[in-house]
């Protein structure tokens with residue numbers, strides 16, 4: 001059975017529905033280095049990915065792998081603690097299976113976070129960026145193949161993939177809480193190799209402000225499924241073509257850990273407005 005088949009979706013959803021205490025309204029995906037929201041969320045149920053039928057399990061150490069159901073500021077949320085990536089060898093259907101599951105469980109809003117490399121030379125490491133649009137350079141699409149009309153349209157419009165109202169709420173929260181918030185276009189590359197100076201120059205030239213190896217397939221499936229999306233990047237490093245330096249994973253994680261309180265603060269302000 002294929003992990004993205006209707007039967008797999010049905011089995012995983014039925015398994016979770018037997019375990020969960022409520023119907024979540026909002027999904028949250030935690031990116032590299034964020035691993036959990038810790039004390040901020042009143043956890044009701046936490047389910048290791050390994051226990052969920054057909055759920056993809058991350059091979060990257062920085063992504064732990066629990067599906068958490070809890071209350072955050074009175075909102076019933078489901079949190080993906082860690083995700084899988086295309087560069088790990090998964091298909092984009094596998095990568096986005098958790099989005100289909102969260103949709104089947106009832107979410108209508110999805111907050112996607114990631115660690116990204118900054119391409120706008122005005123950015124600084126540790127800053128937050130709200131994603132306004134994206135460019136898919138992965139060279140693949142999670143919707144490739146037969147379309148299940150019950151899940152969404154064959155040719156979903158991507159003209160407003162990142163919900164303007166959710167972006168506005170995030171900007172309002174940032175202003176209220178004194179958090180520096182950048183805005184920009186995220187470009188997804190397949191990875192796992194990082195960009196060359198020429199690629200960095202190219203990505204900037206085509207209009208990207210940040211680069212990473214996730215998020216875009218998840219957004220495509222969320223839009224296909226009729227979910228409103230908010231995308232937030234933690235700028236882990238800033239890539240300047242002339243002075244490009246290594247961006248080792250430990251460095252990325254260290255910056256993300258430092259930026260996490262700001263991200264949590266921003267999300268709390270966002271949830272207040274939801």
Ligand code: HPA
Nearest residue numbers: 115116117211212213236
């Ligand atoms: N490039 C691609 N992905 C990334 C980077 C980067 O510089 N930093 C964090 N994720």
